[in-house]
Amino acid sequence: MRVAITGASGFVGRALSQALKEAGHTPVAVRRDASGELRWSVERGFDPPEALSGYDAVVHLAGENIAGGRWTDARKQSIRASRVEGTRRVADALRIADPRPSVFISMSAVGYYGARGSSQLDENSEPGEGFLADVCGAWEAEAKAASSLEDLRVVRLRLGTVLGDGGALAKMLPAFKMGVGGRLGAGDQYMSWIHLDDVVRGILHVLTHEECSGAVNLTAPEPATNAAFTAALGKALHRPTFLPVPKFALRAAFGEMAEHLLLTGQRVVPKRLLETGFEFQHPDLGAALSAALR
Numbered sequence: 001m002r003v004a005i006t007g008a009s010g011f012v013g014r015a016l017s018q019a020l021k022e023a024g025h026t027p028v029a030v031r032r033d034a035s036g037e038l039r040w041s042v043e044r045g046f047d048p049p050e051a052l053s054g055y056d057a058v059v060h061l062a063g064e065n066i067a068g069g070r071w072t073d074a075r076k077q078s079i080r081a082s083r084v085e086g087t088r089r090v091a092d093a094l095r096i097a098d099p100r101p102s103v104f105i106s107m108s109a110v111g112y113y114g115a116r117g118s119s120q121l122d123e124n125s126e127p128g129e130g131f132l133a134d135v136c137g138a139w140e141a142e143a144k145a146a147s148s149l150e151d152l153r154v155v156r157l158r159l160g161t162v163l164g165d166g167g168a169l170a171k172m173l174p175a176f177k178m179g180v181g182g183r184l185g186a187g188d189q190y191m192s193w194i195h196l197d198d199v200v201r202g203i204l205h206v207l208t209h210e211e212c213s214g215a216v217n218l219t220a221p222e223p224a225t226n227a228a229f230t231a232a233l234g235k236a237l238h239r240p241t242f243l244p245v246p247k248f249a250l251r252a253a254f255g256e257m258a259e260h261l262l263l264t265g266q267r268v269v270p271k272r273l274l275e276t277g278f279e280f281q282h283p284d285l286g287a288a289l290s291a292a293l294r
C-alpha cells in the first residue's frame, strides 16, 4: 500500500513510517515544508489540490503539540485550528482525489471523553465536556464528514497516552530519575496508556481490517490510576515515588493544562480493537514501561 501520512515527522508518525516500510508498504510523508514528497498547509490545503490521487490510504496525525507549553489563548487556537481545519483540508483533498484512497485514518484522542472519574468508557460512551473534549469532537466531526464520500472507509482513532521513546514519558523521566517523581494530586485520576509498538500495530490493524470503521479506541486494555502508574514507573526505574505533587503546584506551573491533562483523566477500554481480533504486544503496564525505557 502507498500510505500518505500527515504529521509523519512526529513521535507516532516516525514509528508508523518505519513499521509500514518493514511490512512492505510505502509510507509517504505529507509535510508543511518542502522536505516531504507531498506538501500541504492547514491554511491553504494540499499543493496541488489533487495530490492524494492514487494513494491507497491516508493516515492523518498532524496537530499542534497539546503539551508543548502553557495554554495561552493563541496556543489553544492553534491546537484547535491545526486539528479541525487541518482535518477539513485532508477531507477536501480526499473529495477531489481520483482515484480516491480507500481508507482514511484520522487521529483523535481519549480527551474526547472529557474528565470522567472511574467510569469505564468504550466507543459508545457519550462525549465529555471542556476544551479538549470540544476540540476532539470538532476534529472527529470533520473526519466523519468524509465518510459520505463513495468507497471511503473512515476510522477515527481515540488515542491514549503513548509510552515510548519520547512523548509524555520523556517529560516525566527527569523528575522520576531524580527520585522526586510522585502521584499528581489525589492520584485517583485514570490514565489510558498504550505502548508505541501497539499504537503502530493498531494503526496497521485498522488499515487492513475492513470491519474497522468509525470510532476506535487506541488504548491498552487496562488503564491505570495515576497512583498506580506512578508506582509502576518508579519500580521500572528503581526509584522512590514518595512525594506527591500537590494540585496547587501543578496549577501554578501548568495553568489550565494541568486540569485537563494531569489532574483528571478517563478510563477507556479498546472494545472495538478487541472485538476485531487485535492482540496487544504490551498489555501489562510494568512490562510496557520497561520496554519503553530500554
Ligand SMILES: NC(=O)c1ccc[n+]([C@@H]2O[C@H](COP(=O)([O-])OP(=O)(O)OC[C@H]3O[C@@H](n4cnc5c(N)ncnc54)[C@H](OP(=O)(O)O)[C@@H]3O)[C@@H](O)[C@H]2O)c1
Residues within 6 Å of the ligand: 006, 007, 008, 009, 010, 011, 012, 013, 030, 031, 032, 033, 042, 061, 062, 063, 064, 065, 066, 078, 082, 086, 107, 108, 109, 110, 159, 160, 161, 162, 163, 167, 168
Ligand atoms: N503522543 C500521544 O501520547 C498522543 C496521545 C493522544 C493523541 N495524540 C495525537 O496523535 C497525533 C500524533 O501525535 P504525536 O505524539 O506523534 O505528535 P507530535 O510528535 O507532536 O507530531 C505531530 C506532527 O504534526 C505536525 N504539526 C505540528 N504542529 C502543527 C500545526 N500547528 N499544524 C499542522 N501540523 C502540525 C508536525 O509534522 P510536520 O512538521 O511534518 O508537518 C508534527 O511532527 C496528534 O494529533 C496528537 O494530538 C497523541
